Amino acid sequence: MSTLERSRIEEKIVRNFFVSIFFHVLVIAAFSIKFVFFPDEAILIESAVRVDIVGLPEKMQQLPPPLTEPADATKKTPPPSAPDSKPSEAEKKADSKTKPPPEEKAINLNKTKDRQKQALDKLKALDALEKMKKEVAQQGKSQADQPRPVRGNVLSAGTALTGVNQLQYEQYFGQLDIHIKNYWSLPEFLQNRDLKAQVRIQFDENGFITSKVITRSSGNAEYDNFVLDSIQRASPFPAPPEKFRDIVKYKGVILGFPE
């Protein structure tokens, strides 16, 4: 290609480029103007289906039963004692295998082989279960780091937890929530007054309170006193798992009464 042709082609390309830019800007401008000066009406989102009470409610005969603490989830379930009985069964089957009556020898052998096989399968399954449990327990232990005090602008583990971490977080703090709810009570004359208080508590690895400070007072001294009193009566709290010890010891937990 000659240089002339090349330059002409180049010119065309540049010109088309600018034309394209021009039309792009035009489109963007058109939409901007429409968006700014002629906005669409807001779309009203309403449920299409209205659910009504179809029957009048019953009279509540009694107060709901007081909250009880769930079974301590950190305890490991004791390994089943079945493996103990299994070897003896296998022994018995081995015994029966060694003394079959002559006429039924063939049938018995088949039966006992089946039973042996079943017993062995069960043993294998139980073994596998135990292995899995041991693995999870070890995993839990290995994840505990050396406790580091969290102070100032330090990179911390954050709460973007996933998987087992998130489960453990929710489990422990859910436990804490239920524990505190059990001790939170008010005299009737302070109820229904829209009083709200917030407290930061810190407690050690055994659950004993080391500090409780009102971060937002309700404005009513008696209400605040009942809040602090409820917290004191709730101590000691459920002991935190190792990975949360730093958080509860140095950062603390904020409790909202009622929110």
Add this chain to the structure above:
Amino acid sequence: MRFLRLFLSISLVLFFSLNLLAQTDEPYIKVGEAKARKSLLAFPPLLYFGTPTASSQYLSIGSDLFNIILNDLTVSAYFQMIDQKAYLEDPSKTSLRPAPGDPKGFNFKSWKAINADFLIRGGFSVIGSEVELEIYAYSVVRSDLVVGKKYRGPTNSLRKIAHTFANDFLLALTGQTGPFTSKVVVASDRGGGKFREIYTMDWDGFNPQKITSHNTVSISPSWSPDGTKIVYTAFVKRKGAGRNPDMYVYNTGNGSRYRVSYRQGTNSGGSFTPDGQNILLTVSQNGNPDIYRIDLQGNIKQRLTNGPLGAMNVEPVMTKDGSRIAFSSDRHGRPMIYTMNADGSNIQRRTFAGQFNSSPSWSPDGKKIAFAGQENTHFDIFVMDADGTNMVRLTSAKKPNGKMSNNEDPSFSPCGRFVMYTSDRSGKNQIYISTIDGSEERRITMDSHNYFKPKWSQNFD
């Protein structure tokens, strides 16, 4: 180009370092609503400050004062009374004020020891035809005074004195006064025969006063907001014609009355607007029973409902702030509770269940509505939020013959913590009250007459 690269790299560094610097939040737990418990109240009998030779008449004054205050505070559902046998200190040997300020005073320690939260010490004396009550309410927990007052008045006003102290104590404790100096207006057949006349009485059923003698059936009375007037409907005879339910306004001050609405057909379900200058009622003169607003001279100011299609619209009641009206209407088939703005616009249906929902009553703050709802066999009292959600059934009781009793015509207390209604569970229509969650129900009238459509007034000072 170099500048662009530099800019990009700086912004990236800033972005990540900001992330590093970001502190994560502490765990936050919302503990939620507290479990409520009643406070323990120690209320020893009142001391008598008079000459040693106290006559039995004076002592009965003291025990009346004591029993009225005791009943009021028990009904308030805030307190549980400590048995007098549990007292460590003999109240008759100590004065009304605490030691060491008062040398003969009582000791807070002996009340703390029995876990009292509050202590009331009072004494009375009779001077001529007047009684004086000196009474102090203490917080044992804080060892200080909640409220201390002296009341003096004629002996025949001792009920009012006792009720006033109960109100003052609740006001000092909770910031909201109690309902104990309020009254009830109700239609009753206690005069005998087939007639029903209108009566007023104290909130606890005492001091019934008859205010009508039409010798006919008088029904659905209602208070004006300041308690000076009562509007009601009576089936009075017309000259030369039969009987017509006409509406009257009665003036409690001077006992006068006049007919405010006597249009042909029904003039019923009268209730005052919060400014006391207008009355809402149902008038059927123009065909349908519809809701109208009239002034105190009986002139129609506004027609608020219009059918539709021959529907009945009855029992209008307005919120205390004058914004909305609740009423009962059968426009969709069966009578249900509706609300609308005070000018009749924005009519909304609020109940959808049951066969017959009627007689709505607003709570003083306008957030809840109580009504009577029929399901299959009988009526019960329900309380719901003003938009129809969070419905709670307050009553469920059996009559002596084993059938379910009818509980009707609810009316909120001036403090909004109680609802008053009638129930025929004893065989006759008697007046009962209940806390608004249905947990504590009490019978108010203790006789064998019938009462209909009670309305609870404001406190009278």
